[in-house]
Amino acid sequence: MPPEAEIFTALQRGDTARLATLLDADPSLVNARNPAGDSPLLVAAYTGRKALVEALLQRRPEVSLFEAAALGLSDRV
Numbered sequence: 001m002p003p004e005a006e007i008f009t010a011l012q013r014g015d016t017a018r019l020a021t022l023l024d025a026d027p028s029l030v031n032a033r034n035p036a037g038d039s040p041l042l043v044a045a046y047t048g049r050k051a052l053v054e055a056l057l058q059r060r061p062e063v064s065l066f067e068a069a070a071l072g073l074s075d076r077v
Helices: 003-013 016-025 027-031 040-046 050-058 065-071
Strands: none
Touching: 003 016, 003 027, 003 040, 016 027, 016 050, 027 040, 040 050, 040 065
């Protein structure tokens, strides 16, 4: 499975360790998009995985206005 797909599998499973391994190997994956156009940040938020949201935010992803609003990041809106 390509890393771009694997990151979303790790998010769906709540696999923090696998997420960290993937991001350590390729930091650009923090800004990947799934076929629906969702970022890892949104997928983590949509699945209610707050720990993964925090882990992703520590990696400094690009955060769109929509993502900031969905996550309640008022300082970025």
